[in-house]
Amino acid sequence: MNERTGQGTALVTGSSSGIGLGIAHALAAAGHDVMLNGIEAEADVAAQRDRLAETHGVRTAYARADLTDPHAVDDLVGEAEDRLGPITVLVNNAGVQHVAPIGEFPDDKWELILALNLSAAFRAIRAVVPGMTARGHGRIVNVASAHGLVASPGKAAYVSAKHGLLGLTKTAALETAEHGVTVNAICPGYVWTPLVESQIPDTAKARGMTEAEVKRDVLLAAQPTREFATTAQIGALAAFLCSDAAAQITGAALPVDGGWTAQ
Template sequence: MMNKTVLITGSTSGIGLALAKQFAKEGYQIMFHGLESNGNEIAKAIGEKYEVKVAFSKANLLKSDAVEDLVAETINSFGKLHILVNNAGIQYVSPIEDFPNSKYEDIIAINMNAAFYASKAAWKQMKSQKFGRIINISSVHGLRASEFKSAYVAAKHGVIGMTKVLALEGAPFNITCNAICPGYVKTPLVEGQIKDQAKAHHMTEVEVIEKVMLKKQAVKQFVPVDTIADMALLLAKETSSTITGTSFALDGGWSAQ
């Protein structure tokens, strides 16, 4: 495993940052990516803490050439690219008749198209080194639907379909592709949604968590980010070569119903 390189999109906050910390703890070199103004400092601090090489990019995932450049920069900086985690995502909630076209296009672009462009750009390198692990952070909404999330649900379902195809194409070259499908995770993004939902529904924040967010989960708890990181680390291993084309629901039993 030593000196293996991982590129994690959206890794300066939320789920992506938790993933980056765990990969660094295990000795992986990391290409960080995000839009935070202090992203470079975040990456540097983690690199110093765990004594691993890091780099940082603010690539605009709305643009295919920027995604391609991000992968190329990773390979140029580290010499290799072993694991690609397509994690970056955005959300917008609205009834379909009011859903802005621009929001729909951005959600499809970042949540699904960027995963395609990054995987495509990484493919040649992964084939040449006869090793690749592509991990797509989908969502329980890649398996189930909820009202007012037409763009997000469409994108996350699309990612799961793409995951299956890349698994089939990658099998002869020791390239695996899997999707992780979390339920609600208490990230800064979700904490903001809790406050917004409380205002919209005239509920307390506790009521929003119980009656809105975790209503469909059998286990009434937010999914810990470390659970997602542990699954990603498993999928990244050399010994996980036969785990491919699969979607792992880490959703407190939501999709069991």
């Protein structure tokens, strides 16, 4: 355990912005030191890293890594432990998307999406599980998607990867169940992030709609609440799953989708 916070080290992949950063803040608020990760240069995320440390009084670090490279995943885990101590929490959040019909789906996009959304998560879990099971405690949270539970046209690779991530979650949960380790998945629907916000004006222009209509009738059409989830809500769930209160929750896929997958 980390002597400064008592909660150990959390590695959150894809955490330089959006959902990953929201999860990082929630874990830091719970007392975890946090290793941030992304593809940006370190100078570009220094302000976010410093704000995280100053707001919550924990240690933070950042490592740039292309997690589609198999060796980069092991290197990231090693760097996190070298700089902050043994990893007690792993959050696999890094992901990428591409939309096209199956008949037109490019091979390189298929390989990229599976490599980042699924294979990188597998490798990260493989790297941290031996230490977690040896210590008798660990928490792994995989950020899947509502598309891990249901499908949509044009998203063959993403849907396949997220369905696969849920299978990986269940398998890892069973393998670690007697060693004090839990493995769960969060399945967000549409979440209000800077990326989503930035896309709305262009979508509105392309479709001849108002921005309010794009939100309600395009992005939130599948979510019965007609409301976006927030990064803080996803973070709060992740922090709960990493707490002692969630010790008997493992192998679960928890939707945060405004009722999307209840239909």
